[in-house]
Every structure is written in structure tokens, then in C-alpha cells.
Amino acid sequence: MPPLDELNPPATTSTSFIPSAAPFVLNADELLAAFTNFLTFDVGSGGASAETIRTYWCEVRYYLLWCETNQLQPLTVTRDQIKIYRHHLVQKKYKPATISLKLIAISRMYDAAMEYRLLTINPVWGVKPPKQRSDPAERITYLTTAEAQALLQAPLAKPTSLKTLRDQLLLGVMTLEGARTMEVHRADIKDIVRGSMGAGITVTSKQQQRIVPLTPDLVDLLDRYLLARKKAAYSIAGITPLFINLYHRPKNLTPSAEDYRLSRRGVRKIVDGYLKALNIKHGEGRTLSAHSLRHTAATLAIQSGASLRQVQDLLGHADPRTTAIYTHVGDRWLNNPALNLGIKLTPD
Helix, strand or coil, X not given: CCCHHHCCCCCCCCCCCCCCCCCCCCCCHHHHHHHHHHXXXXXXXXXXXXXXXXXXXXXXXXXXXXXXXXXXXXXXCCXXXXXXXXXXXXXXXXXXXHHHHHHHHHHHHHHHHHHCCCCCCCCCCCCCCCCCCCCHHHHCCCCCHHHHHHHHHHHHHCCCHHHHHHHHHHHHHHHCCCCCHHXXXXXXXXXEEEECCEEEEEEEECCEEEEEECCHHHHHHHHHHHHHHHHCCCCCCCCCECCECCCCCCXXXXXXXXXXXXXXXHXXXXXXXXXXXXCCCEECCEECCHHHHHXXXXXHXXXXXXXXXXXXXXXXXXCHHHHHHHHHCCHHHHCCHHHHCCCCCCCC
């Protein structure tokens, strides 16, 4: 972890404490040591992803910088001071979900402090994030069936066959099967599964693992992509990335060459490129993103008659209430119960 003084401290707010005249030295070495061990051995049962650990570190650094700015020792912070920190986040206009993540991160840090007997109580306990006041369905942005069709065919206009196959497969797995950006980023060749029922891709995200089934068209596209990749001198060994960065053109892609994995930013850039080319990236009341493709898979599946349980299994949701949000998209207008009441506002 880089020293705190290498980072730019957050701006103070009206809730900042009044500094004392004496020089302040932040004492957090024991706390950080406990948190380091906690991240390594406890989070995700010792198997937390690099991205998860990086997220925790970023949020904890931000909090420690706030403590330093306000001359607070992290191991003596009270619950009321955590509430002031929460108010600071609200003033910085962070969304409730982001504030929740930040509070969870520092709560886990204090959990580690308790486990290593540095504290007897976690000051974050009982401090809840602001409630999300918006309608969850309003956050769902998705493509219509016609737009999804256009998006999946958009790569066909590209001249490079390998890029065309990669992009079309990527868009297909995300738009039709609801795979997350993180999941397609992490997928390796060895994650391809084939059986009597068909083929799929084992994906991992949020400490969950599931098999994403592929339609026959996607299986055919996958096979053609792998063949084109082999002909272009890219390795198709099991431990190589499934989706590769084609800007690198080595004579032979070695299995350990993680630099050739298509990054999450690269996935988003590909999706945004096609959305912009189709002139549907921005529209009235919506802005589409890579995550919109996951929303598209769920929404169109519900609208085509799939059961809630089927969509939950496809997306890998642990809680069916998360999946149920998609039933509200569009359905509340098409199947508004008030339409069946027969009550008129004006006389005949």
C-alpha cells in the first residue's frame, strides 16, 4: 500500500474538526497490518479477487486520509464521528450505493481490528447508508429487441475477421446470456464446457461461479473465433484468456501473457464503440453502457415469457428480489391493474 502522503487528501467540509496547534501524526500501522492479514486470509474465505482487495484498499485509504485531515486516530474514532464521515460523503454527493460500499470497507477494517484485539467494538456498527429514494426500475437501461439485433450484427461491418468474431461473440455472450463485464474479462479458454446438453462458459464473479449456456449460434461463433485465433498465431491453450486484446500482435501468445487479456476497460470500450456507431449510446431518458447488455438479457427474457426462476439462474442472482426488478420494466405500463377497473374519469 502506498504511503498516505502520496495521495491527495479529500477536501474538508463544514463537518471537519478544528485542528489543534500540535503536529498530528496518524497512527494506523497496527490497524493496517491487521487489515492486510484480514484481506489476505479472511475476505472471500482467503480467495478474494485482486479487484475486491483493490476496492477495499482504495476505500480504506480515502477514510484514513479523512481521519488524517481531521486529526483523528482511527483506533479511537467513535460512532458519532463515523456518522460525521457519512455526512461528509453525502456532502461530496456520493450515491447511497457508493456510500454503502465505503462504509462496508471501513467496517471490515474495524472487524479485523477486533479480531486482532485492537478494539472491543466496531464504531461503524449501526451506521447505515442513506436510503436509495429512486425507483430501482429507473436504473435499468436496456436495448429493445430491434436494437439488440442491430448491435449483434454491427461487428459484421468490420474488415478484420478475427476482431469481428471476437466482438460478435463478446456482445452475444453479454447481450443474450447476461454475462457481466468482469465475467467475460476473467474467462479463460479452459472455462469452455461442452457436454451432451450443449456448450457453455464457466464464469466467476462476486465469489460466485456458474455456467453460462450458449445458444447454438453462439457455439458456432465460438468455434469460428477459436479457429481464426489459432490461424492468427494466438495460443488457444486452456489457461489463456478467452477474450484477447488484439492490439498486441506477438508471433505466439504464451499462456502466461496476462497482458493480452482484454481488460474490463477494453470490454466497455468495445461495447461503447458499437453503441455510438449505431447512435443509441445516448437517448432521451437513458444512457446505455456495457452493463446495459446484462439488463437487456434479463428484460427481454422476461418479456419473451421466461420465468423469474429461469432468469435468476441465467444471471446468477442469489436473491430473487434482485431479479424481480426486471418484471417492473415496461410491465407496469402494459399490465397496469388500473386499466382493468373499468372506472372512467369523464361521463359517457
